[in-house]
């Protein structure tokens with residue numbers, strides 16, 4: 604990674620170490636007593652079987668779980684298809700439902716022409732955002748997590764990969780406004796299900812052109828560093844990517860390839876400065892998992908990266924809250940002032956103000972009552 608663009612909102616230190624997926628908080632919820640519990644087991648089981656005897660609270664009823672679980676259905680099919688072979692496609696292993704590609708390669712006039720072709724195709728097949736980053740081994744997991752062993756297994760990738768196509772799927776705005784709720788988890792599940800289809804389609808297209816293509820969601824590598832290099836958005840205090848198109852409402856996917864592609868560059872539109880003065884996510888996080896200070900390389904536990912100075916979330920606290928409430932939580936997305944529907948011109952105007960005058964933009968967000976929870980029963984017709 605070059606140093607030509609200074610605005611990455613994180614700094615890789617000399618002490619940096621690559622991350623193992625065994626230390627990811629979701630992997631740890633399978634093997635580490637600090638995260639694994641009866642509550643975490645029940646949390647996972649609710650994705651298969653709605654809780655009918657737990658709470659009658661709006662947003663957590665069988666009706667809400669019925670939709671949330673349906674939204675995960677497509678991505679779950681891919682994840683569960685090869686569990687007998689110790690694979691969870693899209694979460695621990697790359698998506699693998701692909702045919703062999705062509706034996707002869709189609710050439711492009713230039714890397715720029717190839718990038719334009721791939722981006723056009725990505726958008727047509729359903730990607731909301733697409734950018735291209737150089738392949739950088741630092742962000743590739745040193746090993747994958749094996750559910751069968753409860754330990755590590757090799758993170759094999761083909762030789763010769765040069766680029767990473769980063770895909771963003773937006774999450775529904777109104778569903779997210781109901782967080783925390785099982786209903787809000789529908790936005791997460793839909794993001795993954797759509798991501799699965801888009802990633803597989805683009806990867807198969809590249810293979811049909813004669814190139815290597817490995818479609819990946821949460822498996823294989825950290826997504827956010829590639830998304831930043833691909834210019835999709837800026838890194839924020841809540842540990843998420845913030846984009847000008849969807850704010851923090853995005854699921855990320857990536858395709859590793861050897862097709863020569865022109866790369867995008869990191870972007871900056873004022874998020875770092877805004878986050879320095881804003882604590883809405885820190886204040887609202889029910890688990891107190893989001894820092895209120897400056898970026899640092901402090902590790903709360905083994906799920907944090909070693910040797911990267913940045914805002915970091917305490918994944919143990921975050922996941923343990925999810926387990927307690929039996930669904931994933933998007934409160935730090937809901938309350939973020941960037942979480943807006945940017946089809947509305949007034950919100951695009953707010954985005955410009957956030958970049959020019961963060962204090963005024965924060966005050967306007969407060970005046971609007973921005974971030975208030977939409978009652979889940981109001982979401983349903």
Ligand code: SF4
Pocket residue numbers: 887888889890891892893916920921922924925932933934935936
């Ligand atoms: S998802 Fe919820 S618990 Fe986790 S950091 Fe965000 S607000 Fe906190």
Ligand code: SF4
Pocket residue numbers: 839840841842877878879881882883884885938939940941
């Ligand atoms: S809520 Fe505020 S501090 Fe947190 S990520 Fe959003 S803009 Fe940054």
